[in-house]
């Protein structure tokens with residue numbers, strides 16, 4: 001893997017910190033829990049889409065795009081990070097936001113990530129849930145092209161082989177950090193949605209033969225569909241990186257037991273994870289992704305899934321801006 005072969009804008013704050021979570025480890029009675037702080041990537045409250053957008057937005061610049069479009073749920077962290085990149089690069093940004101949760105709470109529809117999208121100068125239009133959002137986006141992109149815009153379209157979550165390069169690179173970064181401090185990582189756990197993060201991580205880890213199993217905690221799709229999405233994207237990412245064939249189907253593992261009622265609807269275990277990380281480690285999770293990922297981590301620890309002498313790294317994928325869109329689900333002050 002040689003990432004300099006691909007166009008890239010170095011705008012993320014890298015490397016992100018790798019920290020030990022002593023109080024959470026103690027509260028759960030082991031294994032040793034570490035956190036990779038991709039909530040600290042620096043772009044407009046950070047998050048995992050920033051690593052993908054370093055490669056995606058470099059393509060947009062290479063194609064001389066003057067407008068970027070993407071889609072996601074109303075409280076999409078990906079949409080917000082895309083809006084931030086576009087602002088930084090002086091490009092227009094138009095977002096298609098899907099009301100996947102059906103919420104009409106003004107904090108959900110206007111605060112959190114939506115507030116930041118708007119501050120960065122992005123425009124957006126809403127869609128009811130259940131449409132083919134990719135097709136919707138192509139239609140709208142064509143309308144803008146008809147008006148003379150050179151539109152670069154980014155898939156939901158930035159999850160294509162270009163975006164996944166960001167997480168193959170993160171695998172390299174993490175293993176280097178661990179090697180520098182003599183940390184042997186036994187497991188890597190993180191929230192998985194549109195698949196780019198896990199596909200990139202698995203591809204990177206396999207390509208350098210680091211031998212670290214990756215466990216994705218699902219936030220939307222059933223296990224079989226999620227694993228297949230990740231696997232297909234891993235194959236394409238490995239091909240792009242010139243290491244065809246490194247990823248096997250069994251390298252891709254997702255646990256989708258922590259989705260709860262559905263995408264964007266926090267379960268009791270999500271809220272408990274948010275509470276524990278905030279009170280024990282002063283780390284902000286989110287109600288859609290990292291809260292569910294951490295809920296999986298906590299429950300699997302309680303069930304004895306990891307040995308007590310193992311070291312587990314939780315990749316924090318960001319999303320805390322969404323907390324301000326979910327005030328009704330969170331504890332009231334007082």
Ligand SMILES: *Cc1c(COP(=O)(O)O)cnc(C)c1O
Nearest residue numbers: 077193194195197289317318319
């Ligand atoms: C998008 C996102 C994820 C999931 O990453 P994918 O690459 O879409 O699987 C996890 N956590 C947060 C906070 C996200 O915004």
